[in-house]
Amino acid sequence: MRPLRILRAVLWSFFGVRRRADAARDLEDVQPHTILIVGVFVAALFVVGIVLVVRLVMSTASLAPPAPVEATQAPAVGEPRQHGPIIVRDTMEERVRTCTICHGSTTQVSTDGFSPRIAGKPAGYLFNQLVSFRDGRRTYAPMVYLVQYMTDDYLREIATHFAQLDLPYPPPEAAPLTAEAASRARRIVEYGDPSRGVPACMDCHGAKLTGVEPAIPALLGLPRHYMNAQFGAWRGGKLRSIAPDCMAEVARRLAPEDVPALTGWLASQPVPAGMKPEPARPRDLPLKCGSVTALVK
Numbered sequence: 001m002r003p004l005r006i007l008r009a010v011l012w013s014f015f016g017v018r019r020r021a022d023a024a025r026d027l028e029d030v031q032p033h034t035i036l037i038v039g040v041f042v043a044a045l046f047v048v049g050i051v052l053v054v055r056l057v058m059s060t061a062s063l064a065p066p067a068p069v070e071a072t073q074a075p076a077v078g079e080p081r082q083h084g085p086i087i088v089r090d091t092m093e094e095r096v097r098t099c100t101i102c103h104g105s106t107t108q109v110s111t112d113g114f115s116p117r118i119a120g121k122p123a124g125y126l127f128n129q130l131v132s133f134r135d136g137r138r139t140y141a142p143m144v145y146l147v148q149y150m151t152d153d154y155l156r157e158i159a160t161h162f163a164q165l166d167l168p169y170p171p172p173e174a175a176p177l178t179a180e181a182a183s184r185a186r187r188i189v190e191y192g193d194p195s196r197g198v199p200a201c202m203d204c205h206g207a208k209l210t211g212v213e214p215a216i217p218a219l220l221g222l223p224r225h226y227m228n229a230q231f232g233a234w235r236g237g238k239l240r241s242i243a244p245d246c247m248a249e250v251a252r253r254l255a256p257e258d259v260p261a262l263t264g265w266l267a268s269q270p271v272p273a274g275m276k277p278e279p280a281r282p283r284d285l286p287l288k289c290g291s292v293t294a295l296v297k
């Protein structure tokens, strides 16, 4: 009977449950250090018991977690949406998925008419633009916000990714131009406007206007509204490139009424199949372009 009495004494001292005479008698009989040792042992048993009960409850209450879902595609219509951890593949394609909302993707080619297409442009050109948004030379707020904390190396990776993409082009836009305006635009593209010191667009953008590696973009396949906005920004000093800024200089030298003719004519030209920028060439440009020399040392 003694172990039981010790246990009872311990419980009484633990929980303060007293039965007057009984409790006092039990406690008198047992040594304090025995109460302590047995007390610690009982407490440990108590804790182990609680842990076991909690684990048992948890394992029966929670069902096995659903299999991870790969976040590549939304479920088809009518298919139940799975809830579970979403695993996004760590590829450049996934990281730049937001960009395709405005700049187009394989499934959604036409853009909003203002955001330029970026797929297939020379990597050096794209890199220069991303750096310009980050460093304040270009100011379109959503773009600045997206790239403002990115390093040169990461921007170069993004630029290379888009330069390698080969997406279909939207069809040419209808040109709202008189025949006279269209032929003037074509003349400037091919021969420039010597009376105002404007060089031929082809001298820099390539004989077929398909751009030249590494830093000069094509003039085909661009939305008219986008080009008009660019010319307005160059002329107003809102769009700058690395100095000397040849394109801003060309824009300022052009007669203002020639700008809509040029952009309308360019946007109405068909894009040759499989358009690629011309390879880099060692020829001098008619004006010095800082954005080209920054890449070709």
Ligand code: HEC
Pocket (backbone or CB within 6 Å): 096, 098, 099, 100, 101, 102, 103, 114, 115, 116, 117, 118, 121, 126, 127, 129, 130, 138, 139, 140, 142, 143, 146, 158, 217, 229, 230
């Ligand atoms: C909200 C729509 C939107 C999103 C999202 C967006 N862009 Fe843009 N982007 C634009 C617009 C509009 C311009 C033209 C702005 C201007 O005129 O300066 C632009 C310009 C650019 C240019 C310069 C193109 C050229 O031909 O000069 C590059 C490069 C670019 N964006 C890359 C990206 C990348 C990379 C992402 C994703 C990280 C992205 N954009 C996300 C709207 C967007």
Ligand code: HEC
Pocket (backbone or CB within 6 Å): 116, 125, 128, 129, 188, 189, 198, 199, 200, 201, 202, 203, 204, 205, 215, 216, 217, 218, 219, 222, 227, 230, 240, 241, 242, 246, 247, 250, 254, 262, 285, 286, 287, 288, 289, 291, 292
């Ligand atoms: C001296 C060389 C040079 C000449 C001449 C030139 N460009 Fe450019 N152009 C450039 C460079 C370099 C860029 C890229 C600008 C940058 O990096 O900021 C550019 C960019 C552009 C862009 C922006 C394209 C885009 O994807 O955002 C347009 C539009 C453009 N040029 C139109 C023209 C037209 C039209 C002419 C003829 C009137 C012309 N350019 C003549 C060098 C030239």
